Amino acid sequence: MLPLAEETMETLEEQMRSLGRLARAAADHLATADEGQRNAALLAAAQALRAREAELLAANTEDVAAGTARGLSAVLVDRLALTPERVEAMAKGLEEIAAQPDPVGRELARWTRPNGLDIARVAVPLGVIGIIYESRPNVTADAGGLCLKSGNAAILRGGSESRRSSAAILACLQEGLRAAGLLEGAVQVVPTYDRAAVGYLLRLHESVDVIVPRGGKSLIQRVMEESRVPVLAHLEGNNHLYLHTSADLEKARKVVLNAKMRRVSVCGAAETLLADRSLAESHLNPILTDLLGAGCAVRGDAEVQALDPRVDAAVAADWDTEYLAPIIAVRIVGGMDEALAHIARHGSGHTDAILAEDLEAQERFFREVDSAILLSNASTQYADGGEFGMGAEIGIATGRLHARGPVGAAELTTTKYLVRGDGQARP
Secondary structure, three states: OOOOOOOOHHHHHHHHHHHHHHHHHHHHHHHHOOHHHHHHHHHHHHHHHHHOHHHHHHHHHHHHHHHHHOOOOHHHHHHHOOOHHHHHHHHHHHHHHHHOOOOOOOEEEEEEOOOOOEEEEEEEEOOEEEEEEOOOOHHHHHHHHHHHHOOOEEEEEOOHHHHHHHHHHHHHHHHHHHHOOOOHHHEEEOOOOOHHHHHHHHOOOOOOOEEEEEOOHHHHHHHHHHOOOOEOOOOOOOEEEEEOOOOOHHHHHHHHHHHHHOOOOOOOOEEEEEEEHHHHHHHHHHHHHHHHHOOOEEEEOHHHHHHOOOOEEOOHHHHHOOOOOOEEEEEEEOOHHHHHHHHHHHOOOOEEEEEOOOHHHHHHHHHHOOOOEEEEOOOHHHOOOOOOOOOOOOOEEOOOOOOOEEOOOHHHEEEEEEEEOOOOOOO
């Protein structure tokens, strides 16, 4: 959908309030819809994505051409681009979401009090979720699908770079809603890219229950500062790999290269490699050769530079940077204490991994590193709801309230208590 050229602030505000009212009505309708209806909408939307593949790719080609003309970086163009494989991945993601157990109505706990009251805690939808994201059009399908599965209505505000792609994906989602007899207001896209619309969305506390921002630091900061609606935050992924003295060389080479270079533009990409000093020659040297040979720029401390003349000198800012590019910062540490202290100081609490055969070292890493996702002997690029069996994710939550880690359908629910009595009156 294209921006409305001559709208006033008053009409824009009312437009956003209208979106909110439609979403609230759809959320109320979803609350009474059964799992079969919600799943039918997801499966029909997946079929529509496949049937409209040519239309989706044509719209995306226009977005990519416009973005390239505007000077988008290669990383952002990669995030923006759709291929037949990515369209199929979106469709499969919706089918996998549909195949998940119903997150709504789950009985999370149940107990009986001495007075005979039977108390159950059950999962219910959050309500209306506003999702603000940048240039990845597949988020439109993932976010809409997860909200639908969990019985929530969604108001989506993607980046202007993906406007045509997102509109085409929205049409498929709404085709699925119609096929299942659900209100189209269950998934809506903000039909303007005026930045003021985001401000109105962040203040729609009468209609919107939760805001989920997914994007860069500036977007997250704005949402956190301006929102009058509770925020489920996805912060940057300054992710670490720690090469422990017990690491297996072949495993380490495979995992490090994948964690950095599989897709450098995703939030699960590794940005810093820490290596025990005892492994500098035996392990780190060949790993540097692998990275440099794959086209990755390496920025290292003096000890790392001494291993390979192609390594650039790291500056202080490198340890705190989420590159989202073929660049990695590398530091040699004097042992696990130093590695953990580095991660505690510079990490973003997103995803960190240890490469170690020593089980005690793995357990200490898991116990002491305070991040949403921790791995041993596996690539940080597994930090993804789809890889966790969730079908898809809205983002990786790095806060400590409500949900942490990949946010799938089950994480988009809250709870209520059902108390069953037999005439009890409180003394």
